[in-house]
Amino acid sequence: MVQRRALEQDVPRDMSALDGETRSWLEALGFTVSNAQVWHEALTHGSTGEPRDYQRLEFLGDRVLGLTIAHWLYAEGKSDEGRMAQRLNALVSKAACAARAREIGVADHVRMGKQAREDGAHDSDNVLGDIMESLLGANFIEGGFDATQELIRDLWRDAVDGAAGKSKHPKSALQEWAAGNQRRAPEYSVVATDGPDHARRFTVKVSVYKVGEVEATASGKRDAETEAARLFMEKFG
Numbered sequence: 001m002v003q004r005r006a007l008e009q010d011v012p013r014d015m016s017a018l019d020g021e022t023r024s025w026l027e028a029l030g031f032t033v034s035n036a037q038v039w040h041e042a043l044t045h046g047s048t049g050e051p052r053d054y055q056r057l058e059f060l061g062d063r064v065l066g067l068t069i070a071h072w073l074y075a076e077g078k079s080d081e082g083r084m085a086q087r088l089n090a091l092v093s094k095a096a097c098a099a100r101a102r103e104i105g106v107a108d109h110v111r112m113g114k115q116a117r118e119d120g121a122h123d124s125d126n127v128l129g130d131i132m133e134s135l136l137g138a139n140f141i142e143g144g145f146d147a148t149q150e151l152i153r154d155l156w157r158d159a160v161d162g163a164a165g166k167s168k169h170p171k172s173a174l175q176e177w178a179a180g181n182q183r184r185a186p187e188y189s190v191v192a193t194d195g196p197d198h199a200r201r202f203t204v205k206v207s208v209y210k211v212g213e214v215e216a217t218a219s220g221k222r223d224a225e226t227e228a229a230r231l232f233m234e235k236f237g
Contacts, residue, residue: 038141059137062133121198202220
């Protein structure tokens, strides 16, 4: 997809404006677009310096998404509480939201300051995940819960039908492996952080006494721990 020239320039200050291309993109995806200011806010990153950014709508969208996915899993009637919780956590994680955002091309429509964009924030899991949730919050404001639930079901169908969250979480698998092999419990520690605040990267080390250690890096501490556990099991499990 071709990047719009506006993304390479200083963002406009008009909080009521919504780019025509962005409106068409939203409507084609099934979003309910009426109040341009709501959608302008949903796509505005804090680096623009504007008084309103996506954070309030992201807070709302996170709750709408969680309830929708929880109801969806419950309605399937196939899993107990523990398995539903495991799948829910996987399906509403920042990485899962960022994956949906990349699938629909969110990065091409984010309003962001030049420096933040040059730092790579427009492709950060944290930013894309948050904006995916903010778009759901905006749709809830504009179209209500039923319309937003239907939209989420469309955007998340492949993930729900797929394997997300069905396999045992890597940290749980490692914990059980260590116990089953009469080893001490795995220990996790943050060994490095780097990058600007909006695109922070964490490097985590997981070690099992008298077995070994592995490091992994991700955009969140928990994600780095998960990846480290997965890599540890690949190497030593």
